[in-house]
Amino acid sequence: xxxxxxxxxxxxxxxxxxxxxxxxxxxxxxxxxxxxxxxxxxxxxxxxxxxxxxxxxxxxxxxxxxxxxxxxxxxxxxxxxxxxxxxxxxxxxxxxxxxxxxxxxxxxxxxxxxxxxxxxxxxxxxxxxxxxxxxxxxxxxxxxxxxxxxxxxxxxxxxxxxxxxxxxxxxxxxxxxxxxxxxx
Ligand SMILES: [Zn+2]
Numbered sequence: 001x002x003x004x005x006x007x008x009x010x011x012x013x014x015x016x017x018x019x020x021x022x023x024x025x026x027x028x029x030x031x032x033x034x035x036x037x038x039x040x041x042x043x044x045x046x047x048x049x050x051x052x053x054x055x056x057x058x059x060x061x062x063x064x065x066x067x068x069x070x071x072x073x074x075x076x077x078x079x080x081x082x083x084x085x086x087x088x089x090x091x092x093x094x095x096x097x098x099x100x101x102x103x104x105x106x107x108x109x110x111x112x113x114x115x116x117x118x119x120x121x122x123x124x125x126x127x128x129x130x131x132x133x134x135x136x137x138x139x140x141x142x143x144x145x146x147x148x149x150x151x152x153x154x155x156x157x158x159x160x161x162x163x164x165x166x167x168x169x170x171x172x173x174x175x176x177x178x179x180x181x182x183x184x
Contacts, residue, residue, distance in 0.1 A: 030072040053129040055096040130158035137161035
């Protein structure tokens, strides 16, 4: 077995039992360092490690050190080349515990222009762990009024649909991860 492979298998088990394993000091120091890069990056890391988000995307630039920190938490990472309308190239960083999700993203979006079609938004919503009801309403009418307060909106990455039946259940889990970041 090659070292890279062995290492990855080791990492995977780390991220596996997340509630206990996230306490480990190596992971804690990685999350702390990610928080120094960007609070939101550390937050996405924990959400993804915990499995609330099957896959996350980081659109800002990330150094090799940043990538290594993500890997140290047990996540799989991949940098994906995209283009924007002007033809300019952008690099996205995706991370997940699930190899199949990394592959699905890469196959669908790798070397492709960034687009906001309904089909893309539905597939992204699936990969990112957004409730389909919210994705569908957002496609029909972006940012339609919902019943959430500003504090609740701030910790979510999707726009909840009106009277959503799924988001209130997700919110508690998101909140506890968001609050746990203070202890890192
Ligand atoms: Zn919804």
